[in-house]
């Protein structure tokens with residue numbers, strides 16, 4: 283059966299269509315704006331250091347950046363400096379930390395720096411970065427630093443040089459440099475500490491999870507060093523004269539830095555003559571930076587802000603690296619030296635391995651030097667290895683020449699302790715170790731040592 287149906291269709295007028303659409307549209311409410319990242323915390327420079335007063339080394343440059351280039355600076359201190367001495371009173375340990383926190387905040391506030399955080403890590407006097415990373419709680423501190431990089435969105439990170447040097451070589455300084463480098467590479471990675479990046483479900487309510495931050499890639503990272511010698515820093519980054527006068531303030535950058543530094547009273551010589559000598563020694567030198575890495579165009583010694591323009595840059599995961607395959611027998615420096623060899627490669631900082639041949643300094647009243655060595659056996663059989671040293675005249679070594687049994691595919695960690703000759707105070711000396719297996723040399727290590735630096739213990 284065939285059914286014929288016919289419709290009489292009347293076209294609606296334009297006005298009718300518009301009114302219908304308007305009624306539908308008008309029933310959909312508009313969502314509230316998504317708040318942008320908090321502008322109050324956006325910074326140009328994030329300084330990541332270990333102790334209140336560490337900022338003083340970079341302060342003349344910071345003064346230039348703040349007053350004459352209108353840059354915003356924020357600071358992270360790893361510790362409160364609670365293991366130091368106190369030049370003012372009896373307050374020690376946690377009480378000294380409470381004192382130094384305020385000293386540090388006052389010093390920075392005098393230069394207009396108010397966004398300052400502490401990681402609450404324990405001040406750990408020593409020179410082995412692995413010791414500080416252990417006492418600080420490496421993972422928990424890294425999580426905090428990554429959070430603060432994402433909150434402050436720095437263009438540039440300034441921090442301590444992650445290299446073992448002859449000098450103060452404070453392990454906390456190095457730990458700050460390691461954490462800053464790791465955070466530089468991680469803060470833009472969406473799978474690193476992702477809970478920091480989760481959007482809160484209802485931000486105005488209480489008990490939210492999801493920290494609501496955004497990934498952030500800083501553009502450059504620069505280092506500065508606490509070595510007692512500077513020649514190796516030449517040509518490695520920009521330098522800033524501390525004697526130059528700030529046009530905005532009419533004072534030298536050294537003077538502005540000194541005025542800030544005066545807040546760190548518990549760490550400064552109480553005697554005026556000694557104080558002047560101390561400050562002159564530090565502030566007569568330029569601020570020397572080493573370019574760690576840059577993700578924008580520019581050259582090594584160009585200005586810190588060369589090539590930087592506002593706005594985010596894309597995240598590029600730091601290239602991975604593979605451990606080289608070791609074969610046969612070998613001898614290497616162990617401990618922090620072994621760690622840094624891989625750390626630099628892992629973070630594309632191989633150029634830091636070119637800064638210095640391995641060095642250290644004797645320290646403390648006994649002129650002692652700790653040297654960790656690793657005897658690698660990457661063969662399939664247990665090997666006997668004889669370790670001998672060539673010492674400068676008048677030096678002593680424990681344990682001295684010895685035969686080590688090294689299992690197949692193992693590395694024997696040898697802990698050497700040296701005592702330098704006091705008569706060589708101020709001189710550089712060299713110590714060489716050689717390893718032999720089956721009458722054949724399997725490697726040697728040479729370390730240069732600056733004698734009689736009375737700094738923190740190794």
Ligand SMILES: [Zn+2]
Nearest residue numbers: 332333336452
């Ligand atoms: Zn320090």
